[in-house]
Each structure stands twice: as C-alpha cells, then as structure tokens.
Amino acid sequence: MKRVxxxxxxxxxxxxxxxxxxxxxFQNNIPLRTSVPFVVIHKETLYVEISYTEDEREIGLxxxxxxxxxxxxxxxxxxxKLLLFWMRNTKVPLSIAFINSKEIIVDxxxxxxxxxxxxxxxxxxxxxxxxxxxxxKEHNVRIGDTVSIYF
Numbered sequence: 702m703k704r705v706x707x708x709x710x711x712x713x714x715x716x717x718x719x720x721x722x723x724x725x726x727f728q729n730n731i732p733l734r735t736s737v738p739f740v741v742i743h744k745e746t747l748y749v750e751i752s753y754t755e756d757e758r759e760i761g762l763x764x765x766x767x768x769x770x771x772x773x774x775x776x777x778x779x780x781x782k783l784l785l786f787w788m789r790n791t792k793v794p795l796s797i798a799f800i801n802s803k804e805i806i807v808d809x810x811x812x813x814x815x816x817x818x819x820x821x822x823x824x825x826x827x828x829x830x831x832x833x834x835x836x837x838k839e840h841n842v843r844i845g846d847t848v849s850i851y852f
Contacts, residue, residue, distance in 0.1 A: 743840060749772070750772075768793050774830075783822050783825055784821070786820045786831075788812050796809060796832055797809070799829055800828040804848045806845065812834070
C-alpha cells in the first residue's frame with residue numbers, strides 16, 4: 702500500500718473546507734470574504750474596520766471627512782460591560798449599535814459630530830458598531846435584532 706504524502710492530505714482538507722464555506726455563504730446570501738471583516742444584519746452587509754486596542758478605540762473614526770455607504774467601524778472589547786462613546790474630533794454624524802456577546806443589539810443611539818456628549822450603552826455590550834447616521838433606521842434595524850460578525 703502506498704503512503705499519501707502529508708502535503709496532499711493537507712491540500713485536500715483545505716479545499717474541502719473552502720468549498721463548504723462557499724456553499725454556506727451562497728445559501729445564506731452572504732458575500733464570501735475572508736480578508737475583509739464584515740457584519741450582516743437583515744441580509745444587509747456592512748464592511749467594517751476593526752478596532753481592538755485601547756489606542757485604536759480612542760481614535761475610532763476621528764478626523765474622517767466621510768464614511769462610505771455600507772461601511773463602518775466595529776469596536777471589540779475584552780468582556781461585556783457598559784460602554785461609553787463620544788464624538789470628539791469626529792466630523793461625520795454617526796449612529797452606534799451596542800451588541801452583546803450573543804450578537805444581539807441591546808441599544809442604538811444617534812451621535813452628533815464634534816461633541817463630547819457621552820453615549821452610554823443601556824445594557825452591557827462587548828461590541829459597538831458605528832455607521833453613518835440613519836443607516837440602522839433606513840434598514841429597519843432595531844434593538845433585539847441579531848448581528849452576524851465575520852472576520
């Protein structure tokens with residue numbers, strides 16, 4: 702009996718895994734992307750920048766002149782807690798959704814540009830998703846809706 706080289710087994714497993722992911726993506730009408738993180742809400746796709754660290758979270762979307770449609774920023778925290786955001790040096794009017802560890806939206810707020818008014822989540826959250834102001838309303842996104850996050 703011949704031995705199959707390890708490389709061929711690994712190649713087969715990778716191809717098989719990719720095909721399964723592509724099939725699932727097609728069936729659920731989700732774009733197949735592995736290098737660009739995105740969020741899906743009500744079959745609407747938002748391509749997001751990720752903010753993991755404290756420094757990245759402090760800068761967020763500051764100093765941007767605009768935010769393209771269906772784009773946003775996803776802030777990721779280490780654990781669920783009440784989150785606080787403001788709009789210092791942020792020129793673009795934004796809406797923010799606070800999302801818990803079960804990927805359920807627990808609060809949505811509109812935020813005005815260039816203000817230091819605090820926007821605290823009503824309930825503990827582990828994610829915050831900032832988008833152009835009005836995006837959630839335009840897409841009928843409400844508190845209690847489920848979000849799918851893809852990295």
